[in-house]
Amino acid sequence: MQRIAFVIFPGFQMMSLAALSVFEFANITTGEPLYDVSIVSERGGQVPSSIGPGMDSAAFDASHFDTVLVCGGVDVPDTSPGLLAYVRAAASSAPGAARRVAAICTGAFILAEAGLLDGRRATTHWLLAREFEAAYPRVKLEEDRIFIIDEHIWTSAGMTAGVDLALAMVEKDLGADIARSVARKLVVYHRRAGGQSQYSALLELEPKSDRIQSALDYARRNLAAPLPVEALAEAAHLSPRQFSRAFRAETGQSPAKAVENLRLEAARLMMEQGRHPVDIVARETGFADRERMRRAFLRAFGQPPLAIRRNARIEA
Numbered sequence: 001m002q003r004i005a006f007v008i009f010p011g012f013q014m015m016s017l018a019a020l021s022v023f024e025f026a027n028i029t030t031g032e033p034l035y036d037v038s039i040v041s042e043r044g045g046q047v048p049s050s051i052g053p054g055m056d057s058a059a060f061d062a063s064h065f066d067t068v069l070v071c072g073g074v075d076v077p078d079t080s081p082g083l084l085a086y087v088r089a090a091a092s093s094a095p096g097a098a099r100r101v102a103a104i105c106t107g108a109f110i111l112a113e114a115g116l117l118d119g120r121r122a123t124t125h126w127l128l129a130r131e132f133e134a135a136y137p138r139v140k141l142e143e144d145r146i147f148i149i150d151e152h153i154w155t156s157a158g159m160t161a162g163v164d165l166a167l168a169m170v171e172k173d174l175g176a177d178i179a180r181s182v183a184r185k186l187v188v189y190h191r192r193a194g195g196q197s198q199y200s201a202l203l204e205l206e207p208k209s210d211r212i213q214s215a216l217d218y219a220r221r222n223l224a225a226p227l228p229v230e231a232l233a234e235a236a237h238l239s240p241r242q243f244s245r246a247f248r249a250e251t252g253q254s255p256a257k258a259v260e261n262l263r264l265e266a267a268r269l270m271m272e273q274g275r276h277p278v279d280i281v282a283r284e285t286g287f288a289d290r291e292r293m294r295r296a297f298l299r300a301f302g303q304p305p306l307a308i309r310r311n312a313r314i315e316a
Contacts, residue, residue, distance in 0.1 A: 002173065004037045005065040005098075007087070007107075008057055009077060014049045015159035016071030016104045022166035025182045026174060034174070038065070042082040050074045060086045067169065068098045072105030072159060076128065084114045091116050091153065100169070102154035104162035111153065112136040120150040125158045144301065163188060207250045211236040215243070219259050223266055223286045229255050259286075264300050267293060271305045272312035278305050 004023055006016070023035035041047045044059030050073055060082065068090040087110060091101040103111045108124040109132065111117050117139040124132050129143035142148060147156040147165040156165040163186070171179035207213045218235035219227055232255050233243035247255050267285040270276055278290045287293035294304050301308060 001033055001036050002066040003064065004035055004067045004069065005063075005090075006037065006039045007068060007070045007083070008039060008041050008047050008049075008055060009071070009073075009080075009083060009110075010048055011050050011073045011075075011077065012047065012055075012071045013073050013105070013159060014051060014053075014055075016107070016162060017055070018159065019069065019104060019162040019166035021186060022163060022170060022182055025185045026170045026178060029178055029181045029185065030174070038063075042080060042086070062096070064096045064098075065090070066099045068101045069162075069166075070101070070103045070107035070110050072103070072107040072125075072162075075106070076109050076131065077106055079110055079113050083110065087111060087114045087116065098152075100152045100154060102156070102165060102169075104156050104165065105159050108132065108155045109135075111155065112139055116153060117155070120153055121148050122150065122153070122155040123148045123157050124155065207247075209246070209250060211238060212247055212250050215247070215255075216258070216262070220262055220266075223259075223263055224284050225286065227259050227286065232259075260296060261300075263287060264296055267297075267305065268301070268308060271309045281305065 006020060008016075017039075020037055023037050027033055027035055039055060039057045040060055041057040042060055044057055046054035047057050048054045068087065070087060087101060090098040091111075091114075101111070101116065103124075105125050106128060108117065108122055109128075112122070112132070112135070117136065119138060119140070121140045121142055123142050123145040126143045129141060132139070133141050145157060146161045147154060147168065149168070154165055154169075156162045167179050167183055167188075170182055207216060215232040215236040219232060225231070229240050229244055232247075233240040236243050236246075238246065244255060247253075247258070251258060253261075263285045267281050267287065270281045270285065271278075274281075276284075278293070282288065282290045282293040285293070287296065290305075297303060297305050297308065303311075
């Protein structure tokens, strides 16, 4: 049996504990008590969450855990000497230390404050990435990642990415078939790769009208086509001038920029999850040729397409 500890603190975010269900359903799926989950805190007892209701916890002690997961908060978590000492001990090479230590969302700030991420690759929620980089320049932050594994230290992006991280742990422990079965029972995607982007181009645009949404849906279905503004305007049943004005007013972007972002998102996903040659990915996502796609990747991600594919395979 593997013992899992979720570390909470005053102001922790309840959704951090969603990852707990992954280990619960691994037990249900296998019909065996393979994981024993505990919730721990510095002083024990009821610990208030960011929304108010608390969670009961056991106080830190010398108990051994195979995995220690530090929960996140809505904002940068407050730390205490006791909390930092606990995670340092868990990540040490001393007898009884944890096999792996992880942080969910802004829990990465706690690992960084404890010095566990110095010189390591890590991620956290993209909204706080600039603050993280300023506070911890020795950490190799990769904000556009779902989760990152650097030896025995794991970090995830937002709260839901903690579920992806936990599924990856189950996959490493019990194999891909069990992890897929757990994901199906939880009705979640199995499983977003660690290198997958935190962003969604469509979510970022957030159009307010059905007409602009229809144009974006049309663009997403026809990325290989040229997609001039006239074609998008026709899908929205507007004149090109009306469409361009309404599109920018609702999304804050030009139609051309939005189309490029949709193409980038689709091309990146194909590079991360497929084996198609770069030329085919470029053609199917509307970049026309690999050089044009390479330049777009460098502008958007700071890396060429093949580097993104290589990183995704290493993390997988």
